[in-house]
Amino acid sequence: MNRRKVSVITVHYNAPAMTRRLLRSLQQIEGDYEVIVVDNGSAPVHSARLWADEFPQVRFVYSDENLGFAGGNALALPHAQGRYLFFLNNDAFPDSQTISRLVQFLDGHPRAGAVSPLILARGQNGRPAQVLYAGKTALHPLTGRNRTLRRGTTAWHLWQDPFRTAYVHGAAMMVRREVIDQVGFMDERFFLYYEELDWAERMRSVGWELWVEPRAHVWHDESYTIGPQSGLKVFFQTRNRWYFMWRNRPTWAFAAFAAWFFAVVIPKQWLAFARKGYGVQRRAVIDALRWVLGSQANRRRIDARWKAAASNGVNV
Numbered sequence: 001m002n003r004r005k006v007s008v009i010t011v012h013y014n015a016p017a018m019t020r021r022l023l024r025s026l027q028q029i030e031g032d033y034e035v036i037v038v039d040n041g042s043a044p045v046h047s048a049r050l051w052a053d054e055f056p057q058v059r060f061v062y063s064d065e066n067l068g069f070a071g072g073n074a075l076a077l078p079h080a081q082g083r084y085l086f087f088l089n090n091d092a093f094p095d096s097q098t099i100s101r102l103v104q105f106l107d108g109h110p111r112a113g114a115v116s117p118l119i120l121a122r123g124q125n126g127r128p129a130q131v132l133y134a135g136k137t138a139l140h141p142l143t144g145r146n147r148t149l150r151r152g153t154t155a156w157h158l159w160q161d162p163f164r165t166a167y168v169h170g171a172a173m174m175v176r177r178e179v180i181d182q183v184g185f186m187d188e189r190f191f192l193y194y195e196e197l198d199w200a201e202r203m204r205s206v207g208w209e210l211w212v213e214p215r216a217h218v219w220h221d222e223s224y225t226i227g228p229q230s231g232l233k234v235f236f237q238t239r240n241r242w243y244f245m246w247r248n249r250p251t252w253a254f255a256a257f258a259a260w261f262f263a264v265v266i267p268k269q270w271l272a273f274a275r276k277g278y279g280v281q282r283r284a285v286i287d288a289l290r291w292v293l294g295s296q297a298n299r300r301r302i303d304a305r306w307k308a309a310a311s312n313g314v315n316v
Helices: 014-028 047-051 068-074 098-108 179-184 193-205 230-248 251-276 280-293 296-311
Strands: 004-012 035-041 060-064 082-088 092-094 112-119 130-132 172-176 209-220
Touching: 004 068, 004 098, 014 035, 014 047, 014 172, 014 296, 035 047, 035 068, 035 082, 035 092, 035 179, 047 060, 047 179, 068 193, 082 098, 082 179, 098 112, 098 172, 098 209, 112 193, 172 179, 179 193, 193 230, 230 251, 230 280, 251 280, 280 296
Parallel strands: 004 035, 004 082, 035 060, 112 209
Antiparallel strands: 082 172, 092 209, 112 130, 112 172
């Protein structure tokens, strides 16, 4: 196989303007890379076929259903030739030097399994651009939550030195092919959220380091597809918080988390949405609780309902 240096992989789902804008921006970037677009069950079906003539150098891969974040990206892997795989959200747009700077970093740091750029939000109404991501803390052993470091900072242009992080960001992360060969890919059972955190845990468990390269910049429109407070987001974040802790924590730590989850997380979320009159989000919390407490058959039914909503383009 004629290896390329980088495979840029992005998943398209019901956001044609965003995906097309990303592809146009990538056309302006020079380098030894290929671009793979996964049409992840978008409506109308396989709408990305419309761009085949406009972007002849792009490889398009198609799914008949929404396979989620990990599942969609996984479809690109058999087609990717790159030594490095750059997973990039279709609503995240790299600067012209971002790919080359991430490559230079990985070339110079052989123990780095993955690296993310700074992820930035453009300034609005005369305000300066702000940091959305500049590294993350480890997940708290009791709450199963962590913090995004330096969020809201505007002095990001002064940072020059790469630094370690507990987790790279799924919206923009460059990963060595050897990592996938060693630890496998993201777990498709998460569907949405926590999958890259789980993947990072597996990377670090075998000695790979995770980094942020602050001289590489990506501009991101957060939650463009899902929505900031959608039922889909509430259900999968709550469900996967439990699933992540169950997979990645020892029994004693998971028991402490479980007590916190039932005593604090579920009541707090449900009451908050009830006060605001958010019926769909309340149902999402209850479904997540039923998923946690239910049998395997019940979990499959609940998952099928929420995945169907995602596959049908229902932003509940």
